[in-house]
Amino acid sequence: MSVRKTSLRKQADLICGVAMSCGLDACKEAANGRWKKDLARLAPVSLARPAAAFLAGTVLSGVAGMAHAQEAGTVGPHMFSSTQVIWSSLVLGALGAALLSAVWLVRQRGNMEAETQDMRSALSDAQQRISKYEALIADKNRRIVVWESGYSKPEFLGQLPAETGAPQQDRDFLAFGRWLRSSSAIELEKAIDALRGEARSFDLVLETNRDEILEVQGRVSGGKAFVRFIALNNLRAELAELKIERERLTHSISLFHSLLDTIEQPVWQRDAQGRLAWVNHAYSDAVEAKVPTQAVDESREFLGTIAREKIRAVATANSPFHDRISTVVRGNRTVFDVVDVVATNGSVGIAIDVSEAESVREELKRTLNSHAETLDHLATPVAIFDGERRLQFYNQAFVQLWGLSLPFLESRPDNSELLDKLRANGKLPEELSWRNWKESALSIYQALDTKTDTWHLPNGQTLRVIATAHPRGGATWVFENLTEQVDLETRYNTLVKVQGETIDHLAEGVAVFGPDGRITLSNPAFRALWGVTADETKPxxxxxxxxxxxxxxxxxxxxxxxxxxxLTNFDDERASIQGTFELYSGLILDYAATPLPNAQTMFTFVDMTASARAERALKEKNEALQKADELKNDFVQHVSYELRSPLTNIIGFTDLLKTPGMGELNERQAEYIDHISTSSSVLLTIVNDILDLATVDAGIMQLNYSQLAVDELLDDVAMQIADRLHENTVTLEIIAPKALGTVFADEQRLKQILIKLLMNATNFAPEGSAISLNCWRDESNVFFSVTDRGPGIPPDMLKTVFDRFKANAKGGKRSGAGLGLSIVESFVTLHNGDVSIDSRAGQGTVVTCRIPVGSRARSVAAE
Structure with missing residues (x-):
């Protein structure tokens, strides 16, 4: 602003000076019209237009008046001379112009100072808000990566603790495979791809290579993808470690189960309540189950109830059970050598077939055991008392129902004693007259017919007790559990009420129709969406x-x-249908018709208006972004082409001027021609670099892969860089073993990589020094390293050294556009390689590129 004011003052002074220095001849020219044209050309339009008009008018009026006087012959000795009239007019015009200019400048200066003060205040407020937001987001235990929509670079906020092993550099942080466990890195990359591509959120717990636990959350908001990395500590870290340890133990158990599945002996595992938790294939074959899971789900027991209870009673943690037990396998009685080990959370057992050793057992004993096992397999509790009213037999269901100990039952208690025991344990109904109730229950021993009664136990169970007397004394007691039946009836009634309340409070419209096409129920949401009344939709x-x-x-x-x-078709299979209604009211409803049991059909209507509008908005925004990206690519290509053509002409004509046939140039002309040639070449290089980067960003760059001899490649690069080395008085030292072989790569792009690195090193290398190009290889990669002894790169600039238009001109002979290293990184990445920089202030810089030897050709470049 101050420069502009100074320029305006100079222009005003120039006008005044011209006006004061003009003579009579100038006034005559003004009378002819030329002075007015010259004065308008000298004065800027924005400042001196009023002054110039005023000055020109004054001069013209004076000249015109003098001319008129001369023609009339009235000029006398006492009249003003023409010179005095002109000088007076000029002085008055100059003073008026200067006064107007000064007033205008003072007013403009005041306005500009006020605007400057407002802008400074707004800038200060904005910087304070940005600092506050960054302080709120940044956290030493948390790092956030933000992706804009499309193929933009991510933005990083915050840092993770160094003990987690997470890189502090932004470009290294996204290389998850380097610092996360391989399984965690693969899972995280898949989740991020789904987040950016499908807006699918995720929550993960990952493990680093240093055995640290991280919690990773992925969300989408405002068209941006956010991935938050949180370093866990204290209880949360312990919980995550326990979760990972649980997964490891689960994997170990799975391997152990796979091993046991391969053996031919039945193996089983029970939980703390004695229920089957896992069996192998030999076990499922023994119980005639198709798969082991069927045997577990259906609780198909391999051993009999008595055998299982014996194992449960005998086996302890210090003394495993080991005995021979017979059971039925595929319809044949088989004897097994059973080993059962008890632990705190269950037991595990294995059975070895020893039937051949037990083939001499008596058939009668087998028949009796089979009879006992048949009764024992009944789900209904059964107890048999002999003629002396002592317990002779009981099944497992009886034991589970009353919860009596096996030693007590094996002591063959009396029926009356058993009832007293159950009453003492609080298992029988509370009766006002216990003696009368017990006598009524034991009267079955003198009854002729079966006696049936209902017992309502204190624990909430309902039993139907069926007592049958034996012809020769004794009785059989059968306890049928009606608890589930009563519970089902209660649940059904409750479910009907809950269903009605639930449907009435749903946000989705629901209507159920019977097979006759008549509605059976509907909720208020259905009536509100369609604008119908309850009378119009009554059942x-x-x-x-x-x-x-x-x-x-x-x-x-x-x-x-x-x-x-x-509703009225006669198809055997009724298919579900789905669709969308768009109502006159603007509502968009998704409907679904679902067949229900009993030939009923349920129709559901969901208000999707907001989602549909959001979807349309997102599609329109996506189309706009795609068009903007295409416009950008077209613009870059068009501008690059339009710049390249005239630059090529400039370079060609410059080289033509250097030829002797065009005539000799003096020393200054030759120097100017050299400057033009050098600047044009640099500008053409920048245009080519911009076009290459635009091609990479657009994903349309193609690499022409071929087998290249590394030795020939180094020689070609050395020849192409020779002029630049000579110009900067720097020597090149190539360090490479003989017979480096070949590499499968794009020759043009690989040369461009090496030339960019050597030119960058030459620019920063001291005069008279040497730069080195070191090349070596291993089994799968070829490495190129360029070293200079320049001033090095400051640590704060290493983070942005590969960024575009981030040139470090400090210490360099030439300042560039800052695209060289960015192009190097892009081309190396296209070859599936990577670039690393090692630099220290005052000690030079080493740039190393890794190119895979057998890389497959990538037809099109990606981001």
Missing amino acids: GTHIKAIEKACAPSYDEPDGWRHFGQM
Whole structure:
């Protein structure tokens, strides 16, 4: 602003000076029209236009007056001379112009100072808000990576503790495979791809190579993808470690189960309650189950109840059970050598077939055991008392029902004693007269018919007790558990009420129709969406009436009519249908017709208006972004082409001027021609670099892969860089072993990589020094390293050394556009390689590129 004011003052002074220095001849020229044209050309339009007009008018009026006087012959000795008139006019015009200019400048200066003060205040407020937000987001235990939509670079906020092993550099942080466990890195990369591509959120717990636990959360908001890395500590870290340890133990158990599945002996595992938790294939074959899971789900026992109870009673943690037990396998009685080990959370057992050793057992004993096992397998509790009213037999269901100990039952208690025991344990109903109730229950021993009674136990169970007397004394007691039946009835009644309340409070519209096409129920949301009343949708209303009531809300001929056809068709299999209604009110409803049992059909209607509008907005925004990206690519290509053509002409004509046939140039002309040639070449290089980067960003760069001899490649690069080395008085030292072989790469791009690195090193290398190009290889990669002894790169600039237009001109002979290293990184990445920089202030810089030897050709470049 101050420069502009100074320029305006100079222009005003120039006008005044011209006006004061003009003589009579100038006034005559002004009379002829030339002075006015010269004065308008000298004065800037924005400042001196009023002054110039005033000055020109004054001069012209004076000249015109003098001319008129001369023609009339009235000029006398006492009149003003023409010179005095002109000088007076000039002085007055100059003073008026200067006064107007000064007033205008003072006013403009005041306005500009006020605007500058407002802008400084707004800038200060914005910087304070940015600092506050960055302080709120940044956290030493948390790092956030933000991706804009499309193929933009990510933004990083915050840092993770160094003990986690997470890189502090932004470009290294996204290389998850280097600092995360391989399984965690693969899982995280898949989750990020789904987040950016499909907006699918995720929550993960990952493990670093240093055995640290990280919690990673992925979300999408405002068209941006956010991935937050949180370093866990204290209880949360312990919980995550326990989760990972649980997964490891689960994997170990799975391997152990796979091993046991391969052996031919039945193996089983039980939980703390004695229920089957896992069996192998030999076990499932023994119990005639198709798969082991079927045997577990159906609780198919391999051993009999008595055998299992014996194992449970005998086996302890210090003394495993080991005995021979017979059981039925595929219809054949088989004897097994059973080993059962008890632990705190269950037991595990294995059975070895020893039937051949037990083939001499008596058939009668087997028959008796089979009879006992048959009763023992009954789900209904059974107890048999002999003629002395002592317990002779009981099954496992009886033990589970009453919870009596095996030693007590094996002591063969009396029936009366058993009832007293159950009453003492609080297992029998509380009766006002216990003696009368017990006598009534034991009267079965003198009864002729079966006696049935209902017991309501204190624990909430309901039993139907069936007692049958034996012809020769004794009785059989059967306890049928009715608890589930009563519970089911209660649950059914409750479910009907809950179902009604739930459907009434759903946000989705629900309507259920019977096979006759009449509605059985509907909720308020259904009536609100379609604008119908409760009377119009009361139970028993035919779908035709509802179709008529809903018809004014939409304009689709096959809407509710299609529903009616679905309800009344005679197909064996009724298929579900889905679709969308767009109502006159602007609502967009997704509907679904689902067949229900008993030939009923449920129709659901969901208001998707907001989602549909959001989807349309996102599609429109996506199309706009795609068009903007295409416009950018077209613009870069067009501008690059339009710049390249005139630059090529400039370079060609410059080289032509250097030829002797065009005539000799003096020393200064030759120097200017050299400057033009050098600047044009640099500008052409920048244009080519910009075009290459635009091609990479657009994903359309193609690499022409071929087998290249590394030795020949180094020689070609050395020849192409020779002029630049000579110009900067720097020597090149190539360090490479003989017979480096070949590399599968793009020759042009690989040369461009090496030339960019050597030119960068030459620019920063001291005069008279040497730069080195070191090349070596291993089994799968070729390495190129360029070293200079320049001033090095400061640590704060290492983070942005590969960024575009981030040139470090400090210490260099030439300042560039800052695209060289960015192009190097892009081309190396296209070859599936990587670039690293090692630099220290005052000690030089080493840039190393790794190119895979057998890389497959990538047809099109990606981001």
